[in-house]
Amino acid sequence: MSFKEIASKEKRIVSGHRLCPGCAAIPIVRIILAGTDKEVVASCATGCLEVATTIYPYSSWNIPFIHNAFENSAATISGIESAYNALRKKGKIKKDVKFIAFGGDGGSYDIGLQALSGAAERGHDFVYVCYNNEGYMNTGHQRSSATPYGAHTTTSPSGKFKKGNETFRKDLTEIMVAHGIPYVAQASLSHPLDLYMKAKKAFDAKGPAFINVLAPCAQWGIKSDEAVEISEKAVKSCFWPIYEVEKGKYKINYKPDEKLPVIDFMKAQARFKHLLEDKDAIEKIQKHIDEKWKHLIELEKIGE
Amino acid sequence: MNKNKIALTGAQAAAEAMRQINPDVVPAYPITPQTQIVESFAHFVADGKVETEMIRVESEHSAMSAAVGASAAGARVMTASSSQGILLMLEILPIASGLRLPIVMNVVNRAISAPINIHCDHSDSMACRDLGWVQIYSEDNQEVYDNTILAQKLAEKTELPVMVMQDGFITSHCVEEVEILDDEKVKRFVGEYNPETSLLKNNATFGALQLPDYNFETKKQQSDAIERAKIEFLKTGKELSKLTGREYNYFESYKLKDANYVVVSMNSSAGTVKSLIDKLRKKGKKVGLLKPVLFRPFPYSEIKAALKGKKIAVLDRSESFGANPPLFAEIKNSLFDINAKIQSYVYGIGGRELLEKDIENVFENLMKNKFEEKTRYVGLRE
Numbered sequence: 001m002s003f004k005e006i007a008s009k010e011k012r013i014v015s016g017h018r019l020c021p022g023c024a025a026i027p028i029v030r031i032i033l034a035g036t037d038k039e040v041v042a043s044c045a046t047g048c049l050e051v052a053t054t055i056y057p058y059s060s061w062n063i064p065f066i067h068n069a070f071e072n073s074a075a076t077i078s079g080i081e082s083a084y085n086a087l088r089k090k091g092k093i094k095k096d097v098k099f100i101a102f103g104g105d106g107g108s109y110d111i112g113l114q115a116l117s118g119a120a121e122r123g124h125d126f127v128y129v130c131y132n133n134e135g136y137m138n139t140g141h142q143r144s145s146a147t148p149y150g151a152h153t154t155t156s157p158s159g160k161f162k163k164g165n166e167t168f169r170k171d172l173t174e175i176m177v178a179h180g181i182p183y184v185a186q187a188s189l190s191h192p193l194d195l196y197m198k199a200k201k202a203f204d205a206k207g208p209a210f211i212n213v214l215a216p217c218a219q220w221g222i223k224s225d226e227a228v229e230i231s232e233k234a235v236k237s238c239f240w241p242i243y244e245v246e247k248g249k250y251k252i253n254y255k256p257d258e259k260l261p262v263i264d265f266m267k268a269q270a271r272f273k274h275l276l277e278d279k280d281a282i283e284k285i286q287k288h289i290d291e292k293w294k295h296l297i298e299l300e301k302i303g304e
Numbered sequence: 305m306n307k308n309k310i311a312l313t314g315a316q317a318a319a320e321a322m323r324q325i326n327p328d329v330v331p332a333y334p335i336t337p338q339t340q341i342v343e344s345f346a347h348f349v350a351d352g353k354v355e356t357e358m359i360r361v362e363s364e365h366s367a368m369s370a371a372v373g374a375s376a377a378g379a380r381v382m383t384a385s386s387s388q389g390i391l392l393m394l395e396i397l398p399i400a401s402g403l404r405l406p407i408v409m410n411v412v413n414r415a416i417s418a419p420i421n422i423h424c425d426h427s428d429s430m431a432c433r434d435l436g437w438v439q440i441y442s443e444d445n446q447e448v449y450d451n452t453i454l455a456q457k458l459a460e461k462t463e464l465p466v467m468v469m470q471d472g473f474i475t476s477h478c479v480e481e482v483e484i485l486d487d488e489k490v491k492r493f494v495g496e497y498n499p500e501t502s503l504l505k506n507n508a509t510f511g512a513l514q515l516p517d518y519n520f521e522t523k524k525q526q527s528d529a530i531e532r533a534k535i536e537f538l539k540t541g542k543e544l545s546k547l548t549g550r551e552y553n554y555f556e557s558y559k560l561k562d563a564n565y566v567v568v569s570m571n572s573s574a575g576t577v578k579s580l581i582d583k584l585r586k587k588g589k590k591v592g593l594l595k596p597v598l599f600r601p602f603p604y605s606e607i608k609a610a611l612k613g614k615k616i617a618v619l620d621r622s623e624s625f626g627a628n629p630p631l632f633a634e635i636k637n638s639l640f641d642i643n644a645k646i647q648s649y650v651y652g653i654g655g656r657e658l659l660e661k662d663i664e665n666v667f668e669n670l671m672k673n674k675f676e677e678k679t680r681y682v683g684l685r686e
Contacts, residue, residue: 041503051513059509066376066503068399072369075361079331079373079381080503082357086328086379086477089355093504115369118362130528 006196010035010062015058019052022224024189024215024231025131029102031192032129032211035061035199039097041084043077043105046070048138049131071111074119074128077101081124097205099126105146106136108212109172120179120208127202127209130172133217139218145170148239149288150281151271158274163281168288176210177245183209185244189216190232194242194253201246214240221270230268236260238293249303252296259293262286312482314475315340316469317445318410320482321452323348325492327408328379328497330361331370335389336422337472338412341560342384364389368396368407375405376510378502382456383407386472387414390428394435397465401436401454402526403510406459406466406497409437410452413571413621414472415654423655424472426571427622430630436526438466438533439600441570443556445470445480450544451597453485454552458493458540462533471572478621489547512521534601554603556595556612558587563592565670566611566675568635569619570596573651573658580660584667591667596631607638615670618683619658622648629679647675651682658683 012033053060108130136142200207234240237260266272541552620629
């Protein structure tokens with residue numbers, strides 16, 4: 001499958017939405033929904049993707065769609081999938097249908113973590129996609145537990161005494177791996193074919209599948225045509241490694257010959273500008289990335 | 305007429321009705337004193353007595369969230385909860401009603417924290433009285449069974465969620481004889497559920513964002529729908545009467561017509577009031593009871609007609625802190641344009657017992673014409 005072929009597939013989310021120019025969410029959703037030719041029902045957490053695509057009486061969704069609340073996208077899809085199983089058992093439905101839940105990092109790492117964990121543990125047959133813009137962007141760039149160390153946000157601002165977000169982000173992808181579900185992946189818009197293949201595998205997996213996709217946002221202090229470029233720097237610096245875990249087996253999908261220094265990723269974004277002269281902070285961030293990358297390579301070796 | 309009588313607790317009566325309704329999906333989370341409902345139902349699932357997909361969710365919030373998803377997907381959905389569980393669902397309850405999803409929930413009334421208390425009062429269901437759910441209150445195990453079956457049909461007719469209340473422990477854990485309909489009769493009564501729009505049928509967007517240009521009209525439609533549920537409740541009740549021989553009205557009138565002194569009370573305490581009324585009637589006292597059954601939508605004009613000219617004491621089993629207790633407030637609203645003599649009482653908070661002598665005292669005060677603005681407390685230690 002070439003990217004041209006993916007792009008020429010039926011659009012399951014269409015233009016007319018009111019997301020910001022250059023928002024990564026729409027291409028991510030489009031590529032992922034192209035990952036199956038079967039009918040798909042989607043649920044979506046409250047957030048940018050939901051509010052900007054369903055302004056009544058319009059909808060950008062060409063598939064059945066439900067928004068319930070902020071923290072319950074996974075619980076909602078678990079109800080839909082159970083309804084499908086019940087109605088199929090009774091012969092009221094004959095067709096094959098796939099189920100997908102979307103949430104931002106706020107709706108997945110933070111407020112929706114419990115519902116996501118519960119639905120994954122129960123083994124519902126669904127795909128969960130976290131489009132991860134590393135903060136509460138819909139409400140104006142507040143800190144979430146996916147916000148990287150040092151990033152300036154409106155609730156972790158850089159000031160006279162503080163230098164932005166004071167903790168390293170939670171590793172939700174690894175938390176989902178620990179659930180022992182059939183398929184877990186981390187992906188990036190800079191590698192669209194990889195993202196497409198991951199969506200396909202996630203839809204084909206029997207049981208829960210989870211994909212965490214980095215979604216660069218204008219509020220990171222980037223231009224509207226830079227989401228893909230920033231994504232690429234995130235992958236090449238190993239700030240956001242792309243990898244997958246199939247039935248517990250790790251595979252890193254992109255290994256740079258030489259890691260891009262994290263400063264090159266950071267200096268392209270205004271959210272890190274207060275740190276660029278801070279050698280200690282940069283060193284601390286680089287060290288953290290190096291350790292995580294080393295650990296990931298070790299995890300991959302275990303399965304060899 | 306069917307005469308199959310079996311001994312059941314209130315919780316089992318709810319579960320038995322659920323078994324006969326055979327819902328497609330039951331997402332549930334355990335909480336005292338609701339547990340016996342979900343346990344009994346889980347056995348029905350395990351023994352293949354129902355075809356239900358039961359989702360053992362990780363919280364009540366997810367129970368109601370999954371219920372919304374399943375119902376939007378076109379499934380018949382039921383659940384049950386109590387107290388803190390209801391409050392954890394609170395965020396999703398108005399989403400269920402706002403999306404017009406006919407979910408039926410059995411509520412086993414229990415006090416809400418703090419202090420933590422597992423016993424009966426009505427503060428849980430009263431906390432969600434304004435969220436667009438139809439509310440039906442049940443005095444005993446038979447009413448729990450009947451009301452659950454009625455609720456299912458009412459919900460689907462009106463496209464509104466319904467909660468059916470019973471008193472924690474007093475009703476939920478006490479065994480009574482319950483007349484059970486034939487499975488086939490219940491099946492025919494509730495019929496097949498085939499909604500016009502669902503996620504598995506149409507390319508529909510549920511839960512869209514509505515800005516000020518549309519939201520008001522949508523909420524008005526919802527308001528009209530629950531208003532219509534009043535008529536539908538009576539119609540559905542009449543249909544059920546044909547099967548059970550029992551009546552289903554907005555409220556029960558017990559020796560009310562010629563009564564000068566009336567107690568208004570909901571759920572199990574109504575039984576105690578009736579027992580006392582029988583004794584007082586033998587002494588020639590003109591006393592009666594009005595027991596509200598349908599609390600949302602509230603039947604204001606009918607209650608006004610029933611209570612006109614009487615001296616009234618309203619017994620609430622919950623507080624509305626800083627305001628009139630909820631049942632009293634509604635009864636007083638019903639009578640706003642007639643100069644009714646009415647007194648507010650709060651009783652039974654956190655499971656405090658209500659004794660006949662307490663109610664006798666309430667009637668005596670009515671007879672002595674003792675009324676005051678302030679709420680009085682029954683059974684409260686000085």
